[in-house]
Amino acid sequence: MKNIFLFVFVLLTFSVRAQTHRFVYEYHFKTDSTASEKRKASMVLDVNPEEVKFYNYDFVVTDSINKTKGENNITWDDTPAVIRKKNSTINQNYLMVQNIFVTETDDKITWKLLNETKQMGGYHLQKATATFGGRNWTAWFTKDIGLNEGPYKFTGLPGMVFEVYDDQDNFRFTLAKSYRLARTYDTQSILENFAGQKPVKIPEAKLRKLMLDSYRDPLREFKEHLKNNTNPNAHFMVMGIEVKSPEQLKELSEKMQQHIRKNNNPIELDKAMHYPLK
Structure with missing residues (x-):
């Protein structure tokens, strides 16, 4: 694992000024809290110049197939999908309940910074804890990357979140890789729209x-x-x-x-x- 991080995260040093940073997190989660095994998915965090988008990597795969083959496939699931302005705690939450809807929430998290540290892929990580959404969370972040972002709504730390998990072992986000994009990735056909339908804000x-x-x-x-x-x-x-x-x-x-x-x-x-x- 350490070798993977060394290979992938070395790119971050050279991408600080890039137009868009894409971070891919491995997401392990339980939809049933009594289950012994977790489901897993790859999630994308696109840090764009003005906004941040977090959504399932399968959306990117579907979009690529549609563009390459001229198809019009649609993909949605029960993993989270959120958009927010950069350095903001106001999130637009996209959800499917028969149809696609979007709600707006203010999700400020009050973090407690701890002195505990560890190394991951050559990066110096610091520990932080918080209570958010009725759960107790632990995050590991680095100040070595000039972004104050993280997966889902876990933002507001003085650095980039590499890992965050709850104390009941129901949810875990772990940074797997990152790379820069030549231009901001257009998600209009896979996130802000579903089957040609714009979400209803409620x-x-x-x-x-x-x-x-x-x-x-x-x-x-x-x-x-x-x-x-x-x-x-x-x-x-x-x-x-x-x-x-x-x-x-x-x-x-x-x-x-x-x-x-x-x-x-x-x-x-x-x-x-x-x-x-x-």
């Missing part, structure tokens, strides 16, 4: 109501497609199960609700939904 309270409504009837849109279908050869699938009769929908809705309740472990624990059992 308050968090309204978004939570939409999430609750979606939970109460998780197959609402599916039922409409099934009802309006005129193709006798069409196949309708829910959670890998083919729906052959309307009588299946009640049981499948309950299974989906159970899945939603089980996977209710957001990064910001104090924003976890309180779903009714019935």
Whole structure:
């Protein structure tokens, strides 16, 4: 691992004045806090001249395929996607609840700097801790890079965050590589739009109501497609199960609700939904 960091992070020394810095973090997380294993994803932190964007690296892969092959594929998942002005704590949060929405939050984090240090890839890292979103976090950052940024909303330290994790071992972001881009990467077709649709900006309270409504009837849109279908050869699938009769929908809705309740472990624990059992 140390050799990888030595190879990758040496680029940072020469990219301080570049137009855009791209940092790629390995993200390990539990959507179900009772699970023994974590899911993982590669996440992009684009530090542009005026703003910062954090999103799934799969979006970049999809965008590249679309541009290379002239296709129009779309990708979205439940990993975080945020945009903020550089050196700001005001985040635009992009979320999918049936449709794409964006909420604005002020996410100032009060960090406590500690004297503990360590070396990683030739960089001198310092430890910091904070309580944010109902969880206790530990971050390792370096002052050797002239950026006060980090993954997700973990910004505001006097240096670049290399690693951050919570004390319950539910979430961990670790810097894996970085490189500079010749120009600011245009994410309009993969982040600020979804399938040609601009996100609707709404308050968090309204978004939570939409999430609750979606939970109460998780197959609402599916039922409409099934009802309006005129193709006798069409196949309708829910959670890998083919729906052959309307009588299946009640049981499948309950299974989906159970899945939603089980996977209710957001990064910001104090924003976890309180779903009714019935």
